Amino acid sequence: MNWRGELNKYLASTYKNWIISKRNVFTLFELFFWPIMGLLTIGLLTRFLNVSSNTVSFLLVGSIALAILQTSQMDVAYVLLFDMWSKSIKNTFIAPIKSYHLVFGALLFGIVRGTFVFGILVVVSNRLFGFDFLAGGIAPVLIFLVGVYAMAAVIGITVCISILTFGQKADVAAWSLSGVVLLVSGIYYPVEVLPPALQALSRAIPLTYFLEYYRSVYISGPHNIVLGALLAALYLVVGLMMFAWSIERARRTGIMLRLSE
Amino acid sequence: MSEISVKAIGIFKGYKSFFGKNTEVLKDITLEIRSDEIFGILGPNGSGKTTLISIFSTLIYPEKGSLKILGLDSRTEKDAIRKQINISTAKPNFPWSLTVRENLKHYAMLYGMYGSELKKSVDEQIEAFELEEYRDIKFEDLSTGLKQRLSLAKAMLNRPRLIFLDEPTTGLDPEIAIKTRQLIRRIHRENEVSVILSTHYMPEAEMLCDRIAFLRHGQMVAQDTPQNLKNQLHLGERMILHYVGPVNIDELEHIPGVMRIKAEPGIAEIVIDRTAENVDRIIKLFAGASILNIDIIEPDLEDVFLELAR
Numbered sequence: 001m002n003w004r005g006e007l008n009k010y011l012a013s014t015y016k017n018w019i020i021s022k023r024n025v026f027t028l029f030e031l032f033f034w035p036i037m038g039l040l041t042i043g044l045l046t047r048f049l050n051v052s053s054n055t056v057s058f059l060l061v062g063s064i065a066l067a068i069l070q071t072s073q074m075d076v077a078y079v080l081l082f083d084m085w086s087k088s089i090k091n092t093f094i095a096p097i098k099s100y101h102l103v104f105g106a107l108l109f110g111i112v113r114g115t116f117v118f119g120i121l122v123v124v125s126n127r128l129f130g131f132d133f134l135a136g137g138i139a140p141v142l143i144f145l146v147g148v149y150a151m152a153a154v155i156g157i158t159v160c161i162s163i164l165t166f167g168q169k170a171d172v173a174a175w176s177l178s179g180v181v182l183l184v185s186g187i188y189y190p191v192e193v194l195p196p197a198l199q200a201l202s203r204a205i206p207l208t209y210f211l212e213y214y215r216s217v218y219i220s221g222p223h224n225i226v227l228g229a230l231l232a233a234l235y236l237v238v239g240l241m242m243f244a245w246s247i248e249r250a251r252r253t254g255i256m257l258r259l260s261e
Numbered sequence: 262m263s264e265i266s267v268k269a270i271g272i273f274k275g276y277k278s279f280f281g282k283n284t285e286v287l288k289d290i291t292l293e294i295r296s297d298e299i300f301g302i303l304g305p306n307g308s309g310k311t312t313l314i315s316i317f318s319t320l321i322y323p324e325k326g327s328l329k330i331l332g333l334d335s336r337t338e339k340d341a342i343r344k345q346i347n348i349s350t351a352k353p354n355f356p357w358s359l360t361v362r363e364n365l366k367h368y369a370m371l372y373g374m375y376g377s378e379l380k381k382s383v384d385e386q387i388e389a390f391e392l393e394e395y396r397d398i399k400f401e402d403l404s405t406g407l408k409q410r411l412s413l414a415k416a417m418l419n420r421p422r423l424i425f426l427d428e429p430t431t432g433l434d435p436e437i438a439i440k441t442r443q444l445i446r447r448i449h450r451e452n453e454v455s456v457i458l459s460t461h462y463m464p465e466a467e468m469l470c471d472r473i474a475f476l477r478h479g480q481m482v483a484q485d486t487p488q489n490l491k492n493q494l495h496l497g498e499r500m501i502l503h504y505v506g507p508v509n510i511d512e513l514e515h516i517p518g519v520m521r522i523k524a525e526p527g528i529a530e531i532v533i534d535r536t537a538e539n540v541d542r543i544i545k546l547f548a549g550a551s552i553l554n555i556d557i558i559e560p561d562l563e564d565v566f567l568e569l570a571r
Contacts, residue, residue: 005373012370016356018365023358023399087354091415094320095371096343251321254276257311260350 008099013079013105020082021113030074033115035067036124042188043129044047057218060131060186064121065211068114069155070150070178075110076103076156080163081171090260093251099243103160107153114149136217143225147210150232154206155181157239164246167255186211206232263297265332266423266455268316272326274312286312287479290326294472295423296455297376301447301466303459303566304476310459311351311427317457318348318425326383331422346419351428351459353412357401361411364400365418372419385416390444406437414426415445417452424448426458430465442469463562473562475569482569487515487562496560496568497521497532500543504529506550516542 021027042063046056079102083089092102125131134141155177162170181187183195184202191202202208209228216223250256273289275283284549287309302310315321317330319339328335330342355364365383374382387396390410395403403411409429413561416424430438442465449456460466466473467487474484483490497520510524513531518539523533533539544552 004375008370008375008379009373012367015363015370016359016367020356020358082356086356087352088356090315090320090350091355091368092347092371094318094343094346094348095368096340097371101371126278211455248322251319254274254312254321256321257315260354 009101010105010108012097013102014109016082017106017109019076020078021109023161030071031113031117032120035071035121038067039063039121039124040128043125044062046129047232047258054219056129058215059136059188060125060129061133061215061218064118064125064133065148065207065214066178066182066187067121067145068118068145069152069181069207072107072110072114072152073115073159075113075179076106076153077159079103079106079156080160082244084163084168084171087260089092089256093247093256099247100240103153103240103243106156110152110156111149114152115145118145130209136214140214144210144214147206147213147225147228147232151181151205151210152206154232154235154239157236157243161242161246163259164243164250164255167258180206181205184208199218204231206235210249263295265293266296266330266339267292267294267300267457268327268329268431269293269317270327272313272316272323272328274309274316274321274323285479287316287323290481292474292481292484293392294455294457296331297447298471299456299458299468300467301458301460301473303461303463303466303473303562305461307492308449308476309479310461310476311495312479314348314425314427314457314459318346319343320348344419345421346423346425347416347419349409349412349416349427349429351431353408353413355400355415360397360399361403361407361414361511362387362396364411365415369418382420386417389417389547390414405432406434407439409433409437409441410444413441413448417448417454420452421454423455423457424428426456426459429458430462436534438465442450445469461566463566467562470564476568477569486556487518487565490565491560491562497534498560499556499558500531500533500540501554501558502529502543502547503553503555504547505553508547508550512546513543516546519543528564 004009039060042059046059083092122133125133138245158177159173162173184198185205186202191199194202206228209224212223213225213228214222215221270285270291273285275281275285290313302313302409304310316323316328319330319335319342331345331504333342359367362383365386366379369379369382387393390413392410392414395407400408400411426445426549430441433441445456446469448454458469470487472484472486473490475482485493504527510522510529513519513522516539518534519531520534523530531543533543
């Protein structure tokens with residue numbers, strides 16, 4: 001098969017997610033309502049608490065990161081969730097595709113949606129709270145976004161693995177995992193305020209390093225972006241291998257059939 | 262000489278419960294299916310038909326046994342097999358909010374089709390399955406019959422050499438079911454596609470299938486052509502006599518070749534191993550009465566099914 005055929009195997013999931021999203025009124029909530037509400041809540045809280053401009057940047061970077069993460073990770077998870085909800089998983093997995101076709105195709109759409117959310121929040125945070133997200137230039141923004149999207153892919157893959165391992169009820173994981181990341185990766189506070197055990201856990205999460213890197217644009221402080229990037233790459237590779245293994249396991253155990261019933 | 266589509270030897274499949282208890286769903290299935298035939302897998306609900314089709318289509322894996330699909334090993338050459346097969350599932354399901362055309366396009370993309378080849382294949386299937394009028398209708402708004410047609414169209418997208426049809430007419434009204442069967446015949450004949458279908462609708466199997474395998478409790482209890490199965494099982498023929506007047510029905514039991522008797526006033530239904538002699542003896546027993554009508558009905562696949570499912 002030539003490269004165009006191979007490319008279309010990836011784009012199949014992008015295409016499906018795009019069509020479903022554009023016909024789903026819920027998309028408006030995912031792209032506008034929740035991200036803007038989240039940003040407004042945090043922004044207004046900073047005004048009420050009358051915090052320093054450094055703290056405002058700290059919190060708004062976290063709020064924007066969380067909104068992008070939640071939007072993009074859902075798109076990766078949707079690649080299986082949509083099939084599971086419509087009981088059409090059989091039709092997907094009888095085709096000659098691999099786990100990476102599904103993940104990267106869905107992630108591509110997640111990146112488009114995440115970037116859209118990012119654009120909106122940059123404008124809103126600038127207009128309402130005077131926060132210039134692009135103050136450090138384009139390179140730090142791109143590095144930060146790559147980190148957030150890599151984290152979104154890892155969470156989305158974890159949800160897919162849960163579905164194929166535990167069956168239909170595992171879709172709860174889709175709504176819960178980003179909450180765990182919210183707690184331990186220092187979205188709204190420095191990880192130093194966490195208990196030691198959770199601090200160790202936060203050091204194992206790539207997003208922690210990408211947040212520290214981007215915040216260093218506004219508040220000088222240490223960061224280890226290389227370690228964050230290595231961890232993200234490691235988790236992506238391991239996640240894809242685990243996803244491929246969970247597909248094979250679902251074929252062995254018969255979960256693949258039960259998900260279509 | 263035709264090729265072998267499926268060669269299965271000693272296939273076993275079981276499902277483990279959470280506590281590790283293994284429930285065997287398929288036991289020691291061995292069969293060979295030629296590429297030039299429509300092969301039927303029959304059996305009552307829960308007999309393992311869908312599991313067997315799912316194993317043949319590489320959707321799930323067997324626990325034990327050797328399986329070759331289109332001459333390729335199902336363990337080591339899965340991708341090569343998947344490129345050349347497709348399936349239409351029982352209760353067809355597709356992403357709800359995609360239209361007929363969008364669904365076909367999405368699945369064609371999953372098979373690595375692109376550009377004009379993709380468009381041509383999608384358009385061809387829409388035309389072949391008479392879906393032109395519904396091409397922009399969302400899946401959730403289609404009738405059951407149209408969903409089934411979409412499922413068959415999807416199964417033909419990658420121009421497969423072998424397709425699996427899992428209960429293709431379940432839930433369809435009779436007219437649509439007849440059309441669907443015609444479509445299946447056409448797919449087999451015109452596209453030279455090997456067809457393996459499961460059904461528990463016996464007339465459908467009799468109408469479509471060159472050969473049949475019967476499953477019961479996960480085991481294959483018979484495998485042959487519909488006619489041979491009927492002959493082998495010595496099911497007898499049903500002789501239905503309508504009469505008026507006195508007849509000693511109990512004496513029928515003593516006539517050689519009589520297998521079963523069901524009698525009501527004026528009607529006797531006798532299952533016999535038919536020979537001219539046996540029929541003559543029965544008629545003679547009715548000599549004291551006036552026979553109004555005699556029907557002799559050959560056994561059908563339904564009778565085979567009932568006998569084998571016993």
